[in-house]
Amino acid sequence: MAEFDYLVVGAGLYGATFAREAADMNKKVLVIDRRDHIAGNVYTEKVEGINVHKYGAHIFHTNIKQVWDYVNRFAVFNRFTNSPVANYKGELYSLPFNMYTFNKMWGVVTPEEAAAKIEEQKKEALSELAAERGVSVDEFEPENLEEQAISLIGTDIYEKLIKGYTEKQWGRPCTELPSFIIKRLPVRYTFDNNYFNALYQGIPIGGYTGMVENMLKGIEVRLGVDYLENKDELDKLADKVIYTGPIDAYFGYKLGTLEYRSVRFENETLDKPSFQGNAAVNYTDAETPWTRIIEHKWFEFGKDEEGNDLPKTVISREYSSEWKPGDEPYYPVNDEKNGVLYAEYKKLADAEEKVIFGGRLGEYKYYDMDAVIYSALQMTDRVL
Numbered sequence: 001m002a003e004f005d006y007l008v009v010g011a012g013l014y015g016a017t018f019a020r021e022a023a024d025m026n027k028k029v030l031v032i033d034r035r036d037h038i039a040g041n042v043y044t045e046k047v048e049g050i051n052v053h054k055y056g057a058h059i060f061h062t063n064i065k066q067v068w069d070y071v072n073r074f075a076v077f078n079r080f081t082n083s084p085v086a087n088y089k090g091e092l093y094s095l096p097f098n099m100y101t102f103n104k105m106w107g108v109v110t111p112e113e114a115a116a117k118i119e120e121q122k123k124e125a126l127s128e129l130a131a132e133r134g135v136s137v138d139e140f141e142p143e144n145l146e147e148q149a150i151s152l153i154g155t156d157i158y159e160k161l162i163k164g165y166t167e168k169q170w171g172r173p174c175t176e177l178p179s180f181i182i183k184r185l186p187v188r189y190t191f192d193n194n195y196f197n198a199l200y201q202g203i204p205i206g207g208y209t210g211m212v213e214n215m216l217k218g219i220e221v222r223l224g225v226d227y228l229e230n231k232d233e234l235d236k237l238a239d240k241v242i243y244t245g246p247i248d249a250y251f252g253y254k255l256g257t258l259e260y261r262s263v264r265f266e267n268e269t270l271d272k273p274s275f276q277g278n279a280a281v282n283y284t285d286a287e288t289p290w291t292r293i294i295e296h297k298w299f300e301f302g303k304d305e306e307g308n309d310l311p312k313t314v315i316s317r318e319y320s321s322e323w324k325p326g327d328e329p330y331y332p333v334n335d336e337k338n339g340v341l342y343a344e345y346k347k348l349a350d351a352e353e354k355v356i357f358g359g360r361l362g363e364y365k366y367y368d369m370d371a372v373i374y375s376a377l378q379m380t381d382r383v384l
């Protein structure tokens, strides 16, 4: 009998959820993390009274009531609604694509006018694309992100608000990216700047770190412990392992490396109350080297926990880059090539009887926070 029932590798949302459920079922759980803090990439840190999202903006949103109830056990959520602004060469547009965006882009006033404008642009672009492929417009099926975007929203919005941003974020032409990425973005013929189609949305008051701390209450956590470097020794500690690191790293990259996008942040504290007046501004042109600027105080309405205005502000410029060994992986590149390689790693993973692979890196999947928690809860239902 090993000392622990479960060794959870990674103190992010998947690991914390699994650990909480296992501990509540009276299992002995040890959580380890390579970093010197818990909460993985949702980690927040206080700077000048502001909860800074150290690994990029995280806005909790979900349609799954079970998940919303679950996270509300560990934090009180504020009423933040994500309404990013796009800056295209100094022109500002509302996101996601809605009547405010269409009015600014074309001067249209009614939903009918907006729909007619989009329809006209789609028609023109699609007849060209269909002709190139030698099929009729009706038979044309979008095969990549560019085609998907144009068939959804027409060329002007694609050129000004999608192409540059997407190519910076993914480091690949839109014609080589899978169309599902863009399906995250709603298109609305109403005046609604809410980025997410989710029933529940908010940010944990006091930051995500506090929420994950509450999830891990009473559970042993060891930080600064690298699992893969001490694997044999650590494996002896537990009967089962929940591994939430990169799946290819687990197998020593023996089938080759999966591709990830990494992100670098340039953080600045400014001695003024506001820099951009919004939590997120996306720079959607191709020339600006950063993809977006986050101004963290606006996730909490510019106030501290007592409701006082904060005199300073912290901003983060976000730069996207191709992941290389030593960098933090953020986004799996879920294109066909990587999908094929992942499927091979998945076979190896399924053969590891003692280990469960979970989360964005363990399953090489562009999970949102709620989906990660849901998948961890489902896994606990299966195995605990």
Ligand code: UDP
Binding pocket: 086, 095, 161, 162, 163, 165, 166, 169, 181, 182, 184, 185, 282, 284
């Ligand atoms: N996107 C875009 N323009 C924008 C914001 C997003 O074209 O101003 C597209 C882009 O393809 C991106 C995808 O929508 O990869 C998802 O963006 P989101 O900001 O939701 O991703 P996150 O980084 O927040 O997970």
